[in-house]
Amino acid sequence: MDERYPGYDVLAKRNSPSWNEATRRAIDRRLATPREPRYFTAEEFATLTAIAERITPQPPDRAPIPVAALIDAKLLEGREEGYRATELPRDGEAWRRGLAALEAEARSRHGVAFRELQPAARDSLLTAMSSGDLKHEAWQGMPSSTFFKQRLLTDIVSAYWSHPTAWSEMGWGGPASPRGYVRMGYDARDPWEAVEARAGQQEEARRRNRHVR
Numbered sequence: 001m002d003e004r005y006p007g008y009d010v011l012a013k014r015n016s017p018s019w020n021e022a023t024r025r026a027i028d029r030r031l032a033t034p035r036e037p038r039y040f041t042a043e044e045f046a047t048l049t050a051i052a053e054r055i056t057p058q059p060p061d062r063a064p065i066p067v068a069a070l071i072d073a074k075l076l077e078g079r080e081e082g083y084r085a086t087e088l089p090r091d092g093e094a095w096r097r098g099l100a101a102l103e104a105e106a107r108s109r110h111g112v113a114f115r116e117l118q119p120a121a122r123d124s125l126l127t128a129m130s131s132g133d134l135k136h137e138a139w140q141g142m143p144s145s146t147f148f149k150q151r152l153l154t155d156i157v158s159a160y161w162s163h164p165t166a167w168s169e170m171g172w173g174g175p176a177s178p179r180g181y182v183r184m185g186y187d188a189r190d191p192w193e194a195v196e197a198r199a200g201q202q203e204e205a206r207r208r209n210r211h212v213r
Helices: 021-031 042-055 067-076 091-110 119-130 144-161 164-170 202-209
Strands: none
Touching: 021 164, 042 067, 042 091, 042 119, 042 144, 067 091, 067 144, 091 119, 091 144, 119 144, 144 164
């Protein structure tokens, strides 16, 4: 895979003026998220992991971002947005019901658990969910499309991009406290921001990104 920001690691900023102590504590806590389920059952966690692999596929040449574990931690701690669609129950119940319903759909249509399906079959079920075409009684009246758009997709994508590994891949410096940004113009880059590799410039970008703090 071609790197857009070769050599860049946002965690190199940890002890630099870019981050304050509150930022360090928040990121350290996120990095220390346990990989085993604490809110979900083992089966629910395995289903969520299989879903996340299709929504946010990850490259094989680095440690994966623990998407399922980050969502598990969010639900365990009771962190919510403070609003939800009227068709959905509270976040934890919506997730339990949605995962159980997806499992029921997979077994009804294919005779195996969702995580045992081939990628194309998983994608087909997720596509049907997104369009509201999954209507097994296990949904208990919760619209599958609403669950997909407002819980499944939102939580999985948010969890993925909340992780420093994803920040490094998109060249983001993490929370801007306390340093902030100075060069606010179009295509302007502060010295402590990642250097994007242009065609034929990957080695030069890698060298410069080793010194970004």
